[in-house]
Amino acid sequence: MQVDVVTIFPDMVRHALDEGIIGRAVDREVVDITVRDLREYTTDRHRTVDDVPFGGGPGMVLKPEPLFRAVAAIQAERGAADAVVLMSPQGRALSHAEAARFSGMQRLIVISGRYEGVDERVVEALVTDEISIGDYVLTGGELPALVFVDAVVRLVPGVVGDRQSVAEDSFAAGVLDHPHYTRPAEFEGRAVPAVLLSGHHAEIEKWRRRERLRRTLERRPDLLERAGELEPADRAVLDELRKQQG
Ligand code: 9D3
Numbered sequence: 134m135q136v137d138v139v140t141i142f143p144d145m146v147r148h149a150l151d152e153g154i155i156g157r158a159v160d161r162e163v164v165d166i167t168v169r170d171l172r173e174y175t176t177d178r179h180r181t182v183d184d185v186p187f188g189g190g191p192g193m194v195l196k197p198e199p200l201f202r203a204v205a206a207i208q209a210e211r212g213a214a215d216a217v218v219l220m221s222p223q224g225r226a227l228s229h230a231e232a233a234r235f236s237g238m239q240r241l242i243v244i245s246g247r248y249e250g251v252d253e254r255v256v257e258a259l260v261t262d263e264i265s266i267g268d269y270v271l272t273g274g275e276l277p278a279l280v281f282v283d284a285v286v287r288l289v290p291g292v293v294g295d296r297q298s299v300a301e302d303s304f305a306a307g308v309l310d311h312p313h314y315t316r317p318a319e320f321e322g323r324a325v326p327a328v329l330l331s332g333h334h335a336e337i338e339k340w341r342r343r344e345r346l347r348r349t350l351e352r353r354p355d356l357l358e359r360a361g362e363l364e365p366a367d368r369a370v371l372d373e374l375r376k377q378q379g
Contacts, residue, residue: 134238134289135165136282137207137214139200140245141182142275143170149279158292166282171195174202183248192249200244200255207242214242216261220274220281221246224263227281229306231264235281236288243281245274307356308363311344346371350378 140146147168150156158164172180176198183193208214215238225231235241244251244260256263266277286292293299314325328340346367349356360371 245278
């Protein structure tokens with residue numbers, strides 16, 4: 134997979150992607166991520182990327198020309214992109230299913246907006262998907278672009294070392310995780326649940342399954358609307374927990 138991120142804060146994006154699992158995947162050449170400075174695609178002496186909105190109002194708008202030049206240059210270099218994604222508060226909310234869809238693509242261009250918005254002709258002519266990361270207001274699209282790239286790239290085969298954990302997360306995208314403990318077995322008077330020290334793997338799995346469902350029912354009942362997709366053993370536990378909870 135090849136990802137090009139277009140931003141006016143390239144250092145911020147580059148430094149975040151240099152670290153951790155994503156940075157290692159780039160080093161190992163499992164994925165190719167290139168961060169591009171939008172100002173490099175301006176042609177005026179002041180390298181202008183924004184201008185006042187037609188019709189008046191607060192803030193500035195990203196001008197179309199640099200973004201058109203950036204996307205054209207990237208596609209001339211790389212070939213046609215499978216998607217041109219604009220990070221935008223007006224976009225569809227990112228979800229695991231959406232991340233999985235993008236993770237199957239070969240070439241992605243991600244545009245991170247700033248200011249009050251991006252000239253609508255960019256959206257009409259270039260953008261294939263407008264994506265938001267949730268219903269809260271940030272100061273720009275760089276953190277959303279990083280969230281998007283992280284969520285998508287970790288699903289590319291070979292990026293995360295432990296394939297089982299990726300598979301479990303995909304399966305568990307509709308269910309919260311169980312609690313985790315490590316040593317010591319007792320800390321400040323708080324004991325680790327005895328079953329986890331028992332060495333009885335079937336019992337441990339049963340306990341974890343129950344805790345996942347109990348937490349989901351308590352904290353995120355909305356996720357269980359797709360409970361029809363649960364395996365029968367999970368559905369039985371869920372029914373029992375619901376009776377207890379009343
Ligand atoms: C008053 C209109 N505002 C739109 C909701 C203006 C505005 C606020 C914040 C325009 C851009 C931004 C910067 N945010 C993003 O670019 C952004 C974002 C976000 O703020 N929250 C969640 N997802 C995203 S994706 C891009």
